[in-house]
Amino acid sequence: MRILYHIPLCPFSRKVRVVLKEKNLEFELRQERVWDRRPEYLQMNPAAEVPVLVESDGSPIVDSGVICEYLEEVYRDRLLLGIDPIDRAEVRRLIAWFDLKMNREVTQNLVGEKMLKRQMGYGTPSSAAIRAGHANIHYHLDYIAFLVERRRWLAGDHFSLADIAAAAHLSVLDYVGDVPWGSHELAKDWYARIKSRPSFRPLLADHIPGNPPPEHYTDLDF
Amino acid sequence: MRILYHIPLCPFSRKVRVVLKEKNLEFELRQERVWDRRPEYLQMNPAAEVPVLVESDGSPIVDSGVICEYLEEVYRDRLLLGIDPIDRAEVRRLIAWFDLKMNREVTQNLVGEKMLKRQMGYGTPSSAAIRAGHANIHYHLDYIAFLVERRRWLAGDHFSLADIAAAAHLSVLDYVGDVPWGSHELAKDWYARIKSRPSFRPLLADHIPGNPPPEHYTDLDF
Numbered sequence: 001m002r003i004l005y006h007i008p009l010c011p012f013s014r015k016v017r018v019v020l021k022e023k024n025l026e027f028e029l030r031q032e033r034v035w036d037r038r039p040e041y042l043q044m045n046p047a048a049e050v051p052v053l054v055e056s057d058g059s060p061i062v063d064s065g066v067i068c069e070y071l072e073e074v075y076r077d078r079l080l081l082g083i084d085p086i087d088r089a090e091v092r093r094l095i096a097w098f099d100l101k102m103n104r105e106v107t108q109n110l111v112g113e114k115m116l117k118r119q120m121g122y123g124t125p126s127s128a129a130i131r132a133g134h135a136n137i138h139y140h141l142d143y144i145a146f147l148v149e150r151r152r153w154l155a156g157d158h159f160s161l162a163d164i165a166a167a168a169h170l171s172v173l174d175y176v177g178d179v180p181w182g183s184h185e186l187a188k189d190w191y192a193r194i195k196s197r198p199s200f201r202p203l204l205a206d207h208i209p210g211n212p213p214p215e216h217y218t219d220l221d222f
Numbered sequence: 223m224r225i226l227y228h229i230p231l232c233p234f235s236r237k238v239r240v241v242l243k244e245k246n247l248e249f250e251l252r253q254e255r256v257w258d259r260r261p262e263y264l265q266m267n268p269a270a271e272v273p274v275l276v277e278s279d280g281s282p283i284v285d286s287g288v289i290c291e292y293l294e295e296v297y298r299d300r301l302l303l304g305i306d307p308i309d310r311a312e313v314r315r316l317i318a319w320f321d322l323k324m325n326r327e328v329t330q331n332l333v334g335e336k337m338l339k340r341q342m343g344y345g346t347p348s349s350a351a352i353r354a355g356h357a358n359i360h361y362h363l364d365y366i367a368f369l370v371e372r373r374r375w376l377a378g379d380h381f382s383l384a385d386i387a388a389a390a391h392l393s394v395l396d397y398v399g400d401v402p403w404g405s406h407e408l409a410k411d412w413y414a415r416i417k418s419r420p421s422f423r424p425l426l427a428d429h430i431p432g433n434p435p436p437e438h439y440t441d442l443d444f
Contacts, residue, residue: 047323059308065287066314073307085295086281092288101269143268183381 003054005032005041008206009115009175012099013051014063014168019068019161020060023075023197035120039196051091055175067160080161086122091155094147094162102140109133111172115211135181137173167194172202177214181222188222196220203204225276227254227263230428231397233329234286234321235273236390242381243421245297250274257342287321290312290383302383313377315385316369320391324362329387331355333394337433359395359402367408376412390417393425399436403444410444418442 004020004027006013020027032041034048044060053061053070061067062099074083081088090153110133115126155162162221170191173179176212194200204218216222225248226234226242242249254263256270262349265284267274275283275292283289294303303310332355335347364386369376377384392413397403403410426440438444 047319050249059311061311062315063318066311069291069314070307070311073310085292086283088295089281089283089288089292092291093284096285096288097269156226 002027002056003030004028005030005050005052005054006206007034007116008208009111009172010050010166011019011103011111011168011172013170014203015032015099015161015165016053016064016071017166018168018199019071019080021202022080022197023071023078024205025071027073035053051197065095071103074162077140077141080159080164082158082160083154085170087156089161091162094155096164097143098162099205102169105136106133106140107169109136110113110178111176114176115208130208134178137178138184141180141184145184146191147193148186148190163190163194167191167200171200174217175206175208175213176211181216192220192222195222224249224278225252225295226250227252227274227276229253229272229273229338231258231394231431232272233325233333233387233390233394236393236425237321237383237387238273238275238286238385239424240245240390240421241293241302243304244386244419244422245293245300247297248295251417259274274366287317290317294383302381304378304380304382307392309378313382313384314379317387319365320362320384320387324388324391327358328355328362329391329395331358332400333398336398337377356400360406361403361411363406366412367406370412372407383413385416388426389413389422393422395429396439397430397435398433399439414442414444 004013004021006017008126014092017029032038032050034041034053035218037048041052042048044054047062047063049063051064051067053067055061055109061070061203068080072079074131081091109129113129113133117123119123144154151157152165153159170179170187181191195204207213224242225416226235228239228251230253239251254260254272256263256272256276258284261272263274264270266276267284270285271285273286275289275291277283283292287390290302294301303313333352335351335355339347366376373379375381375385375433378387392401417426429435
């Protein structure tokens with residue numbers, strides 16, 4: 001059985017969870033406390049990060065971007081990157097936008113500071129970082145609105161890995177109650193479409209002991 | 223004619239320059255002072271980063287990882303990611319290692335602080351960051367040694383994008399004289415093999431006015 005090592009509030013792990021579901025691939029989910037630096041885990045991934053996917057034959061695939069490319073190459077019934085190279089480049093550009101730029105400017109500053117830092121015992125949250133995260137999130141919600149005003153989904157006519165990457169970040173930010181949906185109607189409509197997909201439901205069932213999500217987190221009509 | 227917008231000491235731009243040469247693709251190189259936020263450039267890449275490749279038909283491809291995947295899909299005479307999906311995952315894992323982890327732990331702390339920050343007018347270098355960069359580089363050179371003790375090239379039997387990504391980072395670190403080659407013989411031997419490739423030569427001819435490289439930078443027998 002395929003195993004995905006993950007952390008519930010890690011947006012990169014969530015991206016892979018949704019991709020596996022969209023491609024109808026069965027997997028077992030295992031939490032990995034990467035900060036414990038378990039030797040067997042470091043042997044699979046010396047970078048000590050999640051996610052790692054262990055395929056049914058035992059091959060470990062490391063890094064969420066690498067896992068998604070691998071799954072797209074091997075399981076081709078349901079494509080999430082598209083077919084034409086220029087279209088694929090646009091999907092990948094947006095994945096990089098959310099996984100690098102939005103992650104650095106928003107997700108790390110909010111979820112990273114408030115939840116992961118504490119969980120890992122890496123000290124107290126920085127209030128300057130949290131302020132920056134709150135300021136930056138508007139820009140990224142506006143960018144989502146800019147895209148869905150012009151296209152059906154973020155990268156074009158089809159639901160793609162770009163939507164999944166963006167939604168994965170927003171889902172963890174929403175879990176900590178940090179998405180100002182009220183002032184971002186278009187981004188909210190787009191997220192509502194994703195929230196109602198069966199592949200996304202398991203993320204909405206995540207529950208961190210001692211840190212419950214806000215009530216609207218699981219609500220499809222939020 | 224294909225155009226590559228770049229910054230000479232940007233490791234991501236350098237990675238693409240080597241890939242284009244390895245694939246024997248002609249291109250014109252243009253420096254882009256991204257910090258000027260030129261409107262025509264922002265329209266191609268709202269993230270205001272280099273590199274951007276503009277294909278002969280005018281299509282802009284944004285982000286070094288996206289460009290490399292695109293070139294590998296379209297120009298298949300010379301493959302740099304391999305063929306088997308598990309082998310490709312290993313090449314991509316190492317690209318992520320160098321472009322994310324090494325970049326964050328070493329390149330940004332040294333080249334970013336010393337050169338790019340000043341160039342962009344983003345304030346004075348942080349001595350704490352520079353100390354961290356000097357401390358962290360040994361770990362990454364040791365990892366390269368670990369790999370080439372077991373394999374001919376970083377990801378396996380064949381020269382790949384993993385070698386190009388790692389060498390691109392080391393080449394900018396070497397330009398600012400920050401690679402402690404003396405205590406890393408195996409990494410040095412591997413880098414010497416890359417330095418002698420024709421695709422790598424143009425990087426060795428780069429010269430930043432007012433900031434010449436150390437003498438050994440261009441020397442193939444350093």
